[in-house]
Amino acid sequence: MQKRVVFDFEVEFTNGGGIQGQDFRLDMEGEEIADKALADYIVQDMRLLMVGKVSILNKYYITEKHKRTPIDAYTGENLIDLSHTVFNGLITYKGLPAPVICDYLSREKSKSLYAEGTEFQIGKIEMVSNTGTYIDCPFHRFEHGKDLSEIELEAFANLEAITIQAKGVTEVGIEYFTAKEIRNKAVLVHTGWAQHWNTEKYFENHPYVTAEAAEWLRDCGVKLVGIDSHNIDNTAGKSRPVHTTLLGAEILIAEHLCNLDKLPETGYLFNAVPPKVKGMGTFPVRAYAKLCR
Known part of the structure; x- marks a missing residue:
């Protein structure tokens, strides 16, 4: 009705x-x-x-x-949320500590500081920068690369974007990006792996972009590459060629995205803006897509 x-x-x-x-x-x-x-x-x-x-x-x-x-x-x-929720105790990456989220000033304690009926809560969070859905800048990989405070706002916001469908694929190779209009765009790789978020399966045998595909994306002049998986690189070994190639070319990386299945192939803008922090190369973001109607 x-x-x-x-x-x-x-x-x-x-x-x-x-x-x-x-x-x-x-x-x-x-x-x-x-x-x-x-x-x-x-x-x-x-x-x-x-x-x-x-x-x-x-x-x-x-x-x-x-x-x-x-x-x-x-x-x-026309807005699609592409970020996971960060909560107390969340494990984003095995081996890294979970965030601790608590009150710095509770509403009960604030009663003694303000007039009757006026209460506030001030929260406190302790976490590593690789928590939840986050974005990587060159400083994450390179000592002298640009950090969060040095990247222009235009690199994070209102990026023309394209969705690459790679659901059910482990190695996302060059063939997924050929014959696509990707230059100067945010390229978001939909693997479907976000369905395993906050489970043991999320950490093992996850989809990733190949080293050769990263070089292709760099040479095509993309602005950002995102993925809804545990890591954009293959974490079975200790090398990280995709991070090295993309961040070395100042192409930003967004990891642990979600809801990419709700996106069209094109016709939307991607946003993933972190706080302007000096001396840090990674930080959680509220990533989202804005559909262009």
């Missing part, structure tokens, strides 16, 4: 004046929609500028056939 939301609204402008609407009807997905999402939709759909407070009034839902193709940008459906 298709649902519609019925509501009144009032919009105030920061430069004075305002507009109102009564008995406004909107096609919607799901059973409910938040007031903020409705407010954002009104502002977007009516192309309003200088908007201040937006009030949603007398909202209720009806079962009624949709009147037009839904505009879903305001619901956030």
Whole structure:
């Protein structure tokens, strides 16, 4: 059954004046929609500028056939989260310690510092930089390579991207990247291995990109290579040729991605922005894709 939301609204402008609407009807997905999402939709759909407070009034839902193709940008459906959740005790890489996440200042202790009814929590986290979904910069592999603080923001954000389908494959070779438009793009390798995240199987016999494929990607001038596996290199041995080749060419690496099965082949932007930390070459990111509709 298709649902519609019925509501009144009032919009105030920061430069004075305002507009109102009564008995406004909107096609919607799901059973409910938040007031903020409705407010954002009104502002977007009516192309309003200088908007201040937006009030949603007398909202209720009806079962009624949709009147037009839904505009879903305001619901956030054009963003796809590609990151695993970091939690206390998570093992990302065997041999490396799990993060310790706790209160530095608990809400209970904060009661003695603030007025009655005013409470805060300040968290504390201790972890290695290779935790969860993370990004590698040249400094991770090379002593004099650029660290997180030295990489331009443009290298992490709004990268045109392409998805390479390699599910069920262990060695992802050159043949998976030929006849593809990959120059100046973020190349994300979908192996399906993320389904084993946080299990023993995730660490053993994982998919990886071959050394020859890494050289091909470097020579084709890609901007970033990501994978939804335990490591972009074969960890059976002690050499890391893919890290060496890509980071040596200042091509960033994103590891432990997830949800790559939800991505189209092309037509989206990839984002994986770490904090600007001096003297560090790896750090967790909230990686996501923005579909270009």
